[in-house]
Amino acid sequence: MEPVGAGSSEPSSGLRYRSYRRRWFILFVSSTLSCSNAMCWLTFAPVADQTAQYFHISMDQVNWLSMIYLVVGVPFGFGTTWILDMLGLKTSMVVYAVPAVIACLLTTVGIRNKVPPTPPSVGAANSTSEPFFTGMKMLLKNKAYLILMICFGGGVGVFTSFSALLQQIVCVRGYSNTFAGLCGALFIVFGILGAFVFGLYVDKTKKFMETTKINFCLTAFASIAFALVSRMRDQPYGLAVVCSLFGLLGFSIYPVGMELGVECSYPVGEATSAGLIFVSGQLQGALFILLLPALARPVTSDGSACQVGVGAALDWTVPTLVLAAICSLEACCFALLFHTEYRRVSAEDNEDASALLHGTATE
Template sequence: MDGAITFEETDRDQNASNQKEGFHVYRMRWFILTTLGILNISNALQWLSFAPVAYTTAGFYQTDLDTVNMLSVVYMITAIPCGFIATWLLDTFGLRGSIVMAAWLNFLGSAIRIVSAIDGISDDARIPLVFFGTVLAALAQPFMLFAPTKLAALWFPDDQRATANMLATMCNPLGIMLAYILSPLLAPGEEKMLFMLAIESIPGILAVLMATFGICSNRPPTPPSASAETASEPFLTGLKKLVKNPSYWLLAWAIGGGIALFSTLTTLLPQMLCPWGYDDNFTGVVCVSSLIGAGLVGAAIAGLVVDKTKRYMEVTKVCFAVASLTLIAFSIVHNRPDMWVGIAITCGLFGFFGLPVYPVGNELSVETTYPCGEATSSGMLFIFGQLQSIVLVISLSAIGSDIPEDKLVNSKCNTNSKYKVEVKDLAISTYVLTGYAILVMLVFVLVFRTKYRRLEAEKEHFEPIDLNSPTSKEPLVDDV
């Protein structure tokens, strides 16, 4: 399908400032970025729509908290085998087909989850239906999370790559924030579960229309940078090189650990806080909004900094270190009543420094492994993260202890459901999560080193061109 699209006029301002003769940027890149962003928002809504209302969900589907948590864990489990397939498809067949496939899987998954909540569906069928729909949506997640690095590399110039990657990637936590805000508001009781699922499916409908009818090419006719002009290595060749790259293994464990910390915290946060008097609205509207809202600001700043300075490694290490330290403060205050401000501040600080680790870490992985395919290097980071997420969510849920009813003076966990759901104390789990964060951070900060291979290759490819020189050619501006 390459070249089938009628592209809009190239970005004249960017091309005028681009001194790399023969390279172009197209405004279509912003439409593709917007489509991928909406898709990431929608998929994150599907992923964690039940976590903010875990006890309500358990009552509606007449099950326990472990089963509700599995609706999040299934994303992590599915991502491992599907992650390899998504990586191969992105690097072998290109961006368009992968995004369209992800959009349809996400849409179908959300539709089946709606069916699971319709009146008249038997109680025995509800759980299988909601899990089937969740699995379909989960199959889409690797495609849309691996695509930002590929999109940035193929469509954006070198001084916009980190920012583009950040914008697309941060739409995933933005979707999580919306889930934590919307779910408690849309489903304050079990009778509103169908309404919640229907409203939260709307971004998926928009994304599937934009992807199917708006994206018609894998790459632009003319590359935006020297590295985009060079074809990525085949998937298996790149994978073999990753296996032999010790720096990448350490990076994958560390950045994957950061992904796991975020996924585990956002999955279990309501269960960590509700026994001590913090309801779903405080957890979602205040805590998660602080975490992700501050994280979006931090990621925007980090993206601009690395685009200008190219200090991927230093920015990643500083952010990881400070984010890990904020978890210590959170673990101290989270199970104390009336610590509203302290909990909100620690969540905000964790987000501000923690969320930039993923998009900047993705760019760092490309620099560490170039010329391996961008989807291969960033995809393996995500798979490592999901492996750690599975272990953390399941193990931390398991070590939670039941709280006797006479000690649940401040609890905000129970619903009005006739179905009994036991309340758990996850304080020990929180301490274990914090300890793991400190371990990963120390090893990463003290040990990890790498060369910026992509930047070195681009420097060797050309010498700066003086546009004021009478012998130089101004970059072309085409309508294609």
């Protein structure tokens, strides 16, 4: 048992809140599982044309290798959300391969309880107070949460389809698979950096809504820039910069958006609120991956670096413009329509004030 840290507090109810260092271990395990998911999901995306040629299949069939991850994630997302909300973290962690095996072993050995012995805050103490189905009903009646679920889920769908289709978009302009993979890596690396920096910022300032709205709108501009630059040949630096900015601005709102979902849906459990946003993103991502290739038009192979299997290389001008339009529409709707109180923050502030008042009265 770890000693109570300086950050521990004792509210008027007598319940002590504390944060455990073991949470960093659980964060590492969860991150490892996410990495194994991403490896399976995007395995063929950077070499989609070579995959199609090797197996003598069409690009649409290759896209299904990415899309099946999204489709299967919808029904299993509801099930996992229920398990996580009702049975706890340890029971919900299972998903394969070397990273998953390591994560499962670490989960089995290192995670002994579904929740910490004592909650770290009043928000954590009350966040799972609502039963799963009651929480679902509350979310579906929450206007602010529904706007967040649709708009932010749409943003997740845009990033998902971008990651899955990036190689197919740029190879027709003469860019190699290696360069497409580099652009995808820059998109992810700068996205992680942005998520880290902006996560720290909102953790200190609590400006969840302002940060998400501004970054969402900037992401829309980045998507427009990508639609324009991806049409050009021999612009590797410009394309790399645009992909980096798209990741930096877009990925940075992912953890902040999830926190915003918790704030506007409190006291519904975090697993339920985040789970519905995840399902929304999966559905919209699958829809975009189905829609965008259907809007592409065949082109001659002159100047193309695509090694197609069945069919011809495709011009992605219209799909990228449509993707930018979707991202812009989602950003505008979110910026104009989404307003909410920070319910969890308010609850914790009220509890802290009550604890201070109680301590003063005791003295």
